[in-house]
Structure formats: C-alpha cells, structure tokens
Amino acid sequence: MDINEKYMREAMKQARKAAKIGEVPIGCVIVYQDKIIARGYNRRKVDKNTLSHAELNAIRKASKVMGDWRLEDCDMYVTLEPCQMCAGAIVQARMRKVYIGCMSPKSGCAGSILNLLQVEAFNHQVEIEEGVCKEECSKMLSDFFAALRIQVAKDKTK
DSSP states (O other), X not given: OOHHHHHHHHHHHHHHHHHHTTSOOOEEEEEETTEEEEEEEOOHHHHTOTTOOHHHHHHHHHHHHHTSSXXXXXXXXXXXXXXXXXXXXXXXXXXXXXEEEEOOTTTOTBTTSOBGGXXXXXXXOOEEEEOTTHHHHHHHHHHHHHHHHHHHHHHXXX
C-alpha cells in the first residue's frame, strides 16, 4: 500500500463515522510532515450547521494544531471532491495539495463543475491528485444513498 492510499484509508474511516450517524459518508484527514494532524467527517445534520463539512472540520482542527490559519505545508485527503465552500476554504488555508477519492459531477469544485483550487487569478493554487482509492470511495457513497432510498421508500409506506 502506498502512502497516499494509506492516508485515504484514514479519510475513509472518518467517512464511515459520518455514515454511522446518518450523515453523507465524507471523510478527510490533513497531513503535515508525514503525520495526520487533523481528521474530520460530515456532521451537518448532527450539528445543524451548513458549515459542518468534513473538510472544514479538519481545517479548523489543523489550524489549532499548527497555531496558524495558513496550512501551506499540509496536504488534505478527502473521499469526495470538495464543494465550492470547501474548495474556497482550502485555497484560503493555503493548502499545498489535495488528494481526492472520487469526483462529484453534480457539485464538485476541484474540476468537475469548476476548479476553484487552481484559479490563476487567485493568490494561491492547490495541487490536485484525484482517484486515490476511487472505487472504494465511490462505493461507500453509492451504498449509502441506495440504503437511504430504501429507507425513504419504507417510510412512505408506513
């Protein structure tokens, strides 16, 4: 197992935590000098907060660990392509590189719909590598939404 797969598997552990509490299974870890310094997973429903995405939760924790809002020497591993809000936060945090499990054709802003991570007019661009553990990350999301559709159908028949 290579190092990127190792860290993406840690992000997938975070995604499974989200799924266990009924959240969309998206997980994230932030790495500095080959060490995980922050972890995050989706908590929007639980926290009743639009801002409680995996990436933002991890950025908040990493900033505390680093003692700075700049995360210039940090890399992020996230199971699903970041949305526009998270992509903006990643750029603002000056993240070095983002490793993405699977892309999000309906809301992704690291290349699917837009690529906010590499806008040349911004004062910072973030390197991107996509497809790390792609099939597993994609299956986790597909399985979650399939189960959700079944549950919604059952609830309608009650």
